Amino acid sequence: MLPAWPSSAQDRVVVRVGDHRGFGRVVLVWQAPPDYRLDEAGDQVRLRFGGEIIFDLSAADRLPRNVLELVAEPDGMRIGYRAGARPRVSRRGPSIVVDLLDPVPAAGPAIAPPAVAQPSPAAEVPAAAPPATAAPSRPRVSQAASSQAGRPEPPTPASPPSPTGTAAAAAPPQQGATAEAPPAERAVAAPPAILPRAAALVVRPVAQPGRDRAILLPYPATTGAAILRRGSQVLVLFDSPEPLDLTALRNDPVFAGLEADGFPDATLLRLPLAPPGILRARREAAGWVVQATRPAELEGAAAAADRAMALEAEGGAASRLIIRAAQPGRVVPLTDPQGGLPLLFGTVREAGQHVPVARRLPELDLLPTLLGVALLARADQVTMRAGSDRFLVSAEGGRLALDLAAARPAPSEAMTRSFDLLRQAPAQLLERLRAQQASIASAPPLTRLPLRRAAGETLLALGLPQEAQSLLGLAPGEDPQAATDPHLAALTAMAALLSGRLPQAMALRSVTLPDTDELTFWRSALAAALGDARAAAPGLAATMPLLFDYPEGLRNRLLPMVALALAEAENPAALHRLLERAGPSPDLALPRAIIAESEGRVDAALAEYDQLAEGRDRRSRARGLRRAIELRLATGRLDAGQAARALGATLFAWRDDAEEAGLRIRIAALRQAAGDARGALALLRETEALFPDRAAALRPAIAGAFLAALGEEAPLAAVALFDAYPQLLPADEQGEAALLLLAERLTALDLADRAAALLGQAAARTNGTARATLGLRQARLHFANGDTVASQAALDASAVAAIPDALQRERSILAAQVQARLGKREDAIAALKNLGGAGAEALKQLLVELQDWPAAASAFAGQLRESLPAAPTLLNESQGRLLLRQATMLVLAGDEAGLMALRGDYLTRLPSGPLAEAFTLLTADQLRGLADLPRLQRELDLFRSMPSRLEALRAGGSVTR
Template sequence: MRWAPLLAMLLMAPGAWAQEIVGVRVGNHPGHGRIVFDWRTAPDYRMQQGEDAVVLQFPAGAAINLDGARRPPRNILDVTAAGDAVRIGLRPGARARVFRVGPKLVVDAMDPVAERPVPSAQAAPPQRRGRAPEAVAAASPAVATPMPPPASMPAPAPVPLAAPVALPQPGALPVRPLAQRGAILLPYPPTTGLAILRRGGQVLALFDSGEPLNLSALRDDPIFAALEAEALGGATLLRLPLASSGQLRARREATGWILQAVRPADDAEAAGRAIPVEAEDGAAPRLVLRARQPGRVVPVTDPESGLPLLLGTLREIGQVMPVARRLPELDLPQTMLGAAVLARADRVVMQATGSGFLIGAGTGSLALDLAAAEMPTAASMTRSFEFPRMAPAQMLERLRALQASIGAAPSLGRLPLRRAATEILLALGLPQEAQAMTELAKSEDPQAARDARLTALGGAAALLAGRLPQAVVLRQPELPDSDELNLWRMLLLAAEGQAGLAAPGLAASLPVLFDYAEALRSRLLPLAAQALAEAGATESLRQLLDQAGPLPELALPRAMLAEAGGDTAAALAGYDEIARGRDRLARARALRRAIELRLTTQQIDAGQAARALEATLFAWRGDAEEVVTRMRVAELRRGARDARGALALLRETEALFPGHAAALRPAIGAAFLAALEQEPPIGAVALFDAYPELLPHDAVGEAAILQLADRLVALDLTERAALLLGQAALRNTGAARAGLGLRQAALRLAEGDAGAALSALHDSAVQPLPDALARDRTILAARAQARLGRMEEAVAGLDALGPAGAEALAELLADRQDWPAAAAALANYLRFALPAAPASLDTAHRQLLLRQAAMLVLAGDEAGLAALRTDHAPRMTEEPWGAALALLTAEQLRGLADLPRLQREMSLFRTIPARLEALRAGGPVTR
């Protein structure tokens, strides 16, 4: 009964259950101290920064536990709480940077600029675990300021309320954001080269131009607000914190370089063409990187290792190093543009040539074994874990010994033992037990939560157990980087369905995977092979399958490799064999791929493929796989002219999977528009009445409704078409609403209801509008007002348009038989509409000139006719236009001497109708 009072207190205070208690962690890093607020969900916060402190204002009711900040890290004097705000006192000269990493909020207190550590030949940078120490080049490049870890796209960090603003240098090139989201323009001249690559949590973009940049226009940009520029003496280095799933794509335009943040999975252009790497033998072996339009080689300091990083710029886009390679004395990192060399020996030299870049040794020779670089050995790759490689019986015996030691050890002394036990459990292929071991360690020892190796082991166990939300701890920037950790991060990307991003890293980390014990290796190989197959990395997949042997779990990747190689028969045989197996997920994937392959090879049509693919929905249900299959079935139904069936399936999918509603919306809109086009007019109207909210509020939706209205008008259902347009206009906004209202008003006016036309225009009025749409609406309103007898209002509206409304004004005045005013209005329009070149008159222009002549005749304006004849007769020599203009603009008969001319004109009048009819019908004109 001793628990009864505690239970009663909890039941009486339900708010305690819902309140989120946020822990705080601190740490010291090269160049900065760090405070991490461990939020479970990303908070909305405000920041105020002064010279000596940063104040973070959190949502009301947040419980911040500052016990972990009792000993502040470097550059931070104190951390105090006041209500919902936390004040972080800064050391004099320190600079704070605040950003998000997932839901966590990170505050870095950067060292004062004068006190930043500078790597030199006497002070070698820290080496990663498992590397042999190498001397740093004596002539070290400028030091790259440490950057924060990557923030999640699209926004790397919130803009502070009172951030210090650095004044740009005089004459700095203005960098500005573009209308296209996630893109900026850097106005460098065409001779400027560029290199882009990711190092750690930031993307580096190096321009081989020393012109300073003005970044003030990016202050409010959601992605590039955190962009920093560093002058390197003849070059400029940009650093941008960017999520691991993001890349920078560059393109060259006449006005400069454009950088755009993209996700490679959604952008096929982000891959680029691989720069060929060749080895040249001789007295001094060297590597040749063959690239077009090479720029310069600029040395910088690698933010990850502190070693010299030699960057080769290019003046042409699309040339990349897609896979990282490691040699004994240098690395060739993966790039998004250009070439890069990480020098691990001080004699590494890189220079630009006319055909690319040369990599060699300044003195002596380098070990340049490209074969070893393509597939490095497991022993040469860095590790984060210590998975044992022994027989399962030996690992079980060792695990029993560890468990006995854990039971005998005090609680605060068990962390190393539990960490070793976790590694054995993972090596045995027991991820659930391994994850439970890490949780036990965290519950016993407060140091366990800050143990990077244990955190990474917990993430690996969660990934292997299929608990992806818990496996994201593998992406924490605090974890020391290694080849082994990169393998697990790539496996996490593959499990999340981002095979295109994971494939290069998986291909480079395969030696680590094959070095694992059989139980762990067999659990990871299918995931890696499937990712390589989906990404189209056929060479790496072939190497994996050859080395793995005939494992049954790899049957699906083998069939996919056969399909990629063009062996349709072998691929279909493999898929059909897997479909008869017992692995439900592999069976579902094999069925679907077999259907797609038969569709591609025209063994079945789209309708048959849709029916067959729909039958596979029962093979695997309840996750993103089913959603993707349903969307593909809907696409095939649309291709088979069954858009209504596709719409029904997508709406059912939206109801079953509300979490995927945002991804389904574009497909639902496309199916709805296709159904409006394919259904009979009455059925299409009924469909719109049933789902009016599915109409896109853009030009595509407007065009679909206008087309449907035209089909109704063709069936003499003008009233129904007008009602449809009115309903659609009320549900739209902007120019689409105004365009639909204009069409509705035109139908109402054509039916003789000028009042209804004006009401339709009034109900669909929005501001601002494109000039052409605003003009058409004003002209139609003037015609409706003239029909109602409001001539003064109609004339005033058309006069306000200037020359653009003169033609419509002339028509209204002609209807009132006010010929002088109509002729003057049309003359005003002709000055605006007629081209200057005599030979460029088309049929419409000639018709306007004849209308002007007719109005002048009816107005009795001899002077106007004479001027028209003088100005335009030379441009109307083509028959019958010239004859008609000559008749209309001829002088009046004044005596008997003009009778012969009258006879000729009467003959012309009798022949003009036949000539005009021949012209209208497209036949030859008799001269």
């Protein structure tokens, strides 16, 4: 028991109702959260609030299917519900929500008491009133007799189900239910009568050897049926309320997922069945047989038995639509499971009758069916009635805008759809929009979501995406289910895409709708708007028929985007098809020019581009100018410098962040190709400051322009540029090569000290291998200038732990040479010997500089043994030079024995020429007497001619003697 909630007589509580899948809902909307007491008795729920309440029942004139009565009492609300329903009461903010869950289907026959009229606690009971048994009650909404109750409504007598369905009656309970029962009815609460419930009809599989699965529903011959596909489900409606027993289908491979919903005058079956699967029904003596099959698998006789129901438009003051049918059944109004709009089924008692294609009118959609008629009402005044040989569709208080020729479907009907973007004239769409807006204004907020979706689709069809996005954006503030509705999210993203709000349009990629051709089209259009034409082109080309099935307003907004994407993706076949169907539209001039350029028709393309450049559309004008410049550059009519200047003039013709950033990068590349690397660098740095979010993507281009500028500028200007932007030097091999080249250029200008300082600055800003490489180069410059101390300091400052072995050997050799210059000769020689073959050349040069001829001769002898082949073959020029160097070392060392041995081994292996003559002189015997004077004369003559002949054979190292 909660404490009573005080209330004044002026407080008013709005009561709203709604029908949902699996439950009916009653909502009491308060201004402030109340306390209440909950009482349950039989099939009734009473909410007590402890004070006088005024209930506004104007929005609850049509009760949910599980609610039989809604009675306002002096201190609360009484809700009577259908037998077997389960109440669930919860609080949501200031509102109290009562959900009546659907009864659990019984497995077999059961005895259940029907609902009876409940007595009013405020009524007076006459003593002489005889007891009377109450008849089963109809759903009703009433105010109990109290101080705030208005004038009671007269009772409505029970009547059999009418063969007329209206848009206002979206569910079987009829509008205008009975008011409070008269005193004679509620005088005595008689005990409920126990009436036997009808036995369930057993549905069983039908054996069909070699054919598709089928089931038998044992309905009598007077029962009509209708079959309609809605999304991934197939709906089968029978105009009979008998319950069905589906136990025998539990393990059926096709029909195990079949579900049955019972209504007061009909039964709806729902079967999940993926396209292209369909259900066919045929009438047999035992009942209706429903068979699962595919359109391509229909047998000839069965396919020939199908016939399309003829449509006729009847003129006059109130235009009506006549649908011819043999043995029409009844009209059953339900709620569309996809959009929540009224769905009027027209059943037939003879199989083979269907509506093959959709017809779309402002007030209604005539849906394609597999059996019978299905009409989706978009206006409240739409009605459908069954006659003896027809179904008659009309509008109460008005006329239908019938144009059957305009309502014919396009070739895109074979493509799967997700949205109702109707191909109708603007006047018809505006009429439909007015009806939808009126429906939204009169509907309770919690029931407006499907109406807003439908109105948003109409606005998109009219080509008004901004208005559509605004209208759809109101839904989340009214209904909490809107936040998770995938259709609403998709429509909002589509409207944002057409409005140019790409961040909001990105939600189109993540909507959880089933994949369809239409969804593929819109996702491809999003990719095109994002600039990824190659990713968008396949989807756009495959779903192009959908584009031309859209109404004019929407098609005109999409055509330029789609055509431009196909042109940029170089898909000429699809683009030609689009241009042929679109006609000579001025909005497609840019795609026409692009396709002409791709086909090599340069003059035609330039003419189109120049015409665009003179137009008034700023974006098309900018694109035409830029593509014309690129085409003239590609055909040699402009050079890189001229193209860069021309593109620079179009930089502000159209301001778009993505296009402007790309254009700036292109201009910088053209400037760099024209030899203006410094200008390219300046433009790229300006772009980096304007678009900080693209800084990472611009860094490679900036680094390339900086390196090109270092190579193009004069040495001193290049050094100044490096000093100004040292952080732009890339820390890789290209950066090292650029600095080394700059250092060589400075050295060539006799600016070795400036080159060494530059290398030192660069090494201090880098790490790893680059630091070790630049430090080695700096140390070599100092060593060549004779500054041994600075060379050693450069090596120490650039020492790195882990560097390549080859680089480490070079640093070790230079360090040994520095040690030798500093007087530590033994340490230098030992370090070079430890390097093995890698330090042999440096060791020989060091020994020569130290004039240690015997050691030098020994070092050269080891190299000679490794380099000269043992076989008695002639030596080549490089081998001859090595042999001549060894002979020189032996002469300087005074090793005559070694000279004789060398002469004996290699003299005959040298080809005739300067090398052989020089080797002969160096290895000849010493003069020992007068007999050697002639030989001395010949040798003197030979020595006089040797300088010019041996110039090319000089050794690389310096020789002091």
